[in-house]
Amino acid sequence: MSSSANIVLSARGIVKRFRSGDSELEILHGVDLDLRSGERLALMGPSGAGKSTLLHILGLLERPTFGAVDVDGRDAWALSTQERAALRNRHIGFVFQFYHLLPELDAVENVMLPAMIAQSRGDFREDRRAHIAKAMDLLANFGLSHRLKHRPTQLSGGERQRVALARALFLDPPLIIADEPTGNLDRDTGELVLELLFRAQEQRNLSLLLVTHDERLAERCGRVLRLEAGRILGPLPGRG
């Protein structure tokens, strides 16, 4: 396949089972999924369909019972814990519904966190000025130049999600995984965050995997997949 070169994320035959007591519960029954470079993909489905579990498996946070996840052409679950962590750090940016910022750090520090994790102490110290400048630049782009030294508790929901967005973009990963990024925001604020997310995605030619309940949001994505009862129903006709 000529297009396989620009496939950023690929999942094959993902099965996930959970043990609960004596019985085994199968959440995902063999999911296949490809995400191309620069593609905007929405994953929809009712609660309990297994969206979160699939997202965690694709985000390399949870090991599938069967199946393989390739990120950047590498079979992620065949790698060592360290290598997989580095892959997550460099190739995947997460945006969560509940922002998930560290309360002890201010906005700039939260944005720089992926670099702190990636680099040794000496390297980080060397690049510190550059990192701070980059973080401030990103935050300023998102209209937060007056909020640089604020802690998460001093920020509004929309501001927090913009900081989280800047953090996800900080190491320029080719893939952004967003789990209901507007789910906890009012309509106007959500709209603003989405604008920023889509703009960044277009400018940087990122692949975006967006999990949402919102039909209107899904409509703005290039491709929509529906997950129901642990199976992909396929792209909705007439779209994409």
Add this chain to the structure above:
Amino acid sequence: MYRFFLSWRFLRSRRTNLIGVFGIFLAVGALILILSIMTGFLEETRRSARGSLSDLIITLPPYSESKRPRDPAPVLEILRADERVEGASAHLGWMCILTRQDERSLRILVDSQSSEIAGVKLTGVDPATEDSAAEFRHSLDKVGRSEEGEIVAPRLRVSKLEDPFAAPPEYNANVGRPRASVIVGEKVMTYHGLRRGSFITLMTAVPDPKSDTGWSAKKREFVVAGCFRSGENEIDLERVYIDRGQLARFLAGVSEDDPLPEDSILYSEVLVKLKDYAADAEDVRATMGARLYKAGLLDETCTIRTWEEFRGALLGAIENERVLMGIMLSLILVVAGFTIFAILSMMVTEKRRDIGILTALGATPRGVLALFLLIGFWDALIGALSGAVVGTWMAIKIDPFERWLSETFGVQIFNREVYLFDSIPSVVTPVAVAAIVLGAFVCTLLFAAVPAWRAASLDPVEALRNE
């Protein structure tokens, strides 16, 4: 990089960590302070025991059938020829009963419960050579001095340090017959109500082949030339110094000015002082023993002992107490460790979500483990270092500090009379301080390891579940 940065941030943002830090501070400080004082006690006791005991003590019982020479000169000559030997001096020891013309003597003799005793160990010394082997003059000079060093009780001291057995100025040698002088222990002086120039009577028994019991009694009057203070209760209570020649005359039953008879008993032990006791004691004991034995100067009835063997029980007891104190105070460290364990466990529970975030952003379980271990490390670093500084400072300044406390609150905390120490002894050994600090680190990290391990094995997905 995030491990250092975040561990420090987490530590600062949780004030409860200070409890753990304070616990370590307290444990390290108390351990250093108490162990320094115990070491000081041990060293001070060693020193005071050493003042009267010397490094090696060769005991040569003067049995009549022994073929050894009567005079100590050949033994001393061989010992002094060895380059590791600093000095050697002969002693003649004899047990006596001390009385004076006073009702006090009767009271002491009849009271079986009294700590005041009439029995004394009369010790014949050579004033010229005694100081080369023991701190003889030092114990004379300690008497009657104030803390500033000035002499406050001249009537207790010998009149001339250079000739300690000279007749005291209070004694008129022309009255009655001449008497030899003795120097009594400080406690003997007070218990018997003696002063310089007082007369005492010493009574004892000596072997006598002509007597049908094998022994005959001796009695003689002496004049007190002053007293000494060794700092060791037992010695200050029992010992009476006398010129060795005079003791030999007393035992032989000849007058103070007469020459000694051929068969008189001249010495019963030889004190040896070494240049480096710690390094040479055992070796000198073995080689000298062999050499003296070969020369026919020692036989099977003789023993060579180090002074520590004499004071073994006392030193062992103090050493034992020091170890026990160390163990008990280490329990504070364990309690501090538990506190840190509890605080960190709480923190891990509280920071589940943050741990999940870090994992999502690319942190490894190993990194999370290091992050929480580092919090314990900071606790130990701050607690142990401040504890070491304050503990060492307190140990150095304990004496003025105790005096200040006593004066301020009017309660005597340390009774210097009980211990016969002029100040609270305290010796800070850098190795001990380093060991305590190291122990604090090991203890803290061990206790921090459990919650850190728990943090590292958290399931990030579980931690990130939407609230």
